[in-house]
Amino acid sequence: VKGKAKKAGKLAKNVDSAAVLGAGIMGGGIAYQSASKGTPIVMKDIAQPALDLGLGEAAKLLTAQVKRGRSTPAKMAAVLNNITPALDYAPIKDADVVVEAVVEHPKVKASVLAEVEGHVADDAIIASNTSTISINLLAKSMKKPERFCGMHFFNPVHKMPLVEVIRGENSSEETIASVVAYASKMGKTPIVVNDCPGFFVNRVLFPYFAGFSGLLADGADFAKVDKVMEKQFGWPMGPAYLLDVVGLDTGHHAQAVMAEGFPDRMGKNGKDAIDIMFESERFGQKNTKGFYSYS
Numbered sequence: 001v002k003g004k005a006k007k008a009g010k011l012a013k014n015v016d017s018a019a020v021l022g023a024g025i026m027g028g029g030i031a032y033q034s035a036s037k038g039t040p041i042v043m044k045d046i047a048q049p050a051l052d053l054g055l056g057e058a059a060k061l062l063t064a065q066v067k068r069g070r071s072t073p074a075k076m077a078a079v080l081n082n083i084t085p086a087l088d089y090a091p092i093k094d095a096d097v098v099v100e101a102v103v104e105h106p107k108v109k110a111s112v113l114a115e116v117e118g119h120v121a122d123d124a125i126i127a128s129n130t131s132t133i134s135i136n137l138l139a140k141s142m143k144k145p146e147r148f149c150g151m152h153f154f155n156p157v158h159k160m161p162l163v164e165v166i167r168g169e170n171s172s173e174e175t176i177a178s179v180v181a182y183a184s185k186m187g188k189t190p191i192v193v194n195d196c197p198g199f200f201v202n203r204v205l206f207p208y209f210a211g212f213s214g215l216l217a218d219g220a221d222f223a224k225v226d227k228v229m230e231k232q233f234g235w236p237m238g239p240a241y242l243l244d245v246v247g248l249d250t251g252h253h254a255q256a257v258m259a260e261g262f263p264d265r266m267g268k269n270g271k272d273a274i275d276i277m278f279e280s281e282r283f284g285q286k287n288t289k290g291f292y293s294y295s
Ligand code: NAD
Pocket: 021, 022, 023, 024, 025, 026, 027, 044, 045, 046, 047, 050, 101, 102, 103, 104, 105, 108, 112, 129, 130, 131, 132, 152, 153, 154, 155, 246
């Protein structure tokens, strides 16, 4: 393994500057993380209010660190200075890696990926933060699919250590090694996985949610299940609270992708708890109503 890591390290391109497309929950988090670990990043969106929100979130996280004595106002200013907001592609022209983090719509992502190739150097690497869309499918919209792979962060980016680096069938070794190196530079723990529905994490998580839904169908109390998982099993949160954090709309969509990808293992007979919550518009923390109430 050591030998392999050394070889991969040699293949990796130096990532001295980066760009993120999309300044939403994930794009803002990726920009903050890259900037605070010393890689300047351009954060591009199509809307000024989104850029303001992304920068505002980064400033909030930094202010909290200064208050806790973990940073200084000067360091905070330096990190914010490492994030360049942009509404057009011009400032991303020198980026070594571009992370696409726009809305989870295959058509929007495909057109953004095709577009961005025309604005970066020939050897720039492009990665998608998609949660559910096939990397091989997205690669079809690119002229140079060898420079493309998945780079799947988890929410909240500054707290969650894992990054799934998803290898498409045309991703080059240099692309994978460079994205692994960039994730490590960001202080994250990258794992390389092949392209498949759910990648790694959702293939583990959704059978767990299915088990949870089965317990509820058999009459279990969701709050008691959470308590058991947290207090007795030692997990940071139970399944109901986790679904509230992820969002039941996001969970519902990902569950459908898993059911389609693995009909024999993840297919369903009838509605389960995630369907019922979604149909009742109880999306979790984002709209203050989920398994728990947040108002
Ligand atoms: P979001 O809706 O908060 O942000 C998306 C941003 O993309 C918006 O600011 C929007 O203005 C911008 N955008 C739309 N079209 C654009 C374009 N053409 N160019 C530039 N910006 C554009 O979404 P999010 O939750 O940050 O999710 C972004 C991606 O990350 C999705 O693919 C999602 O599946 C993935 N993801 C989300 C989470 C999560 O928990 N939210 C976790 C992991 C991965």
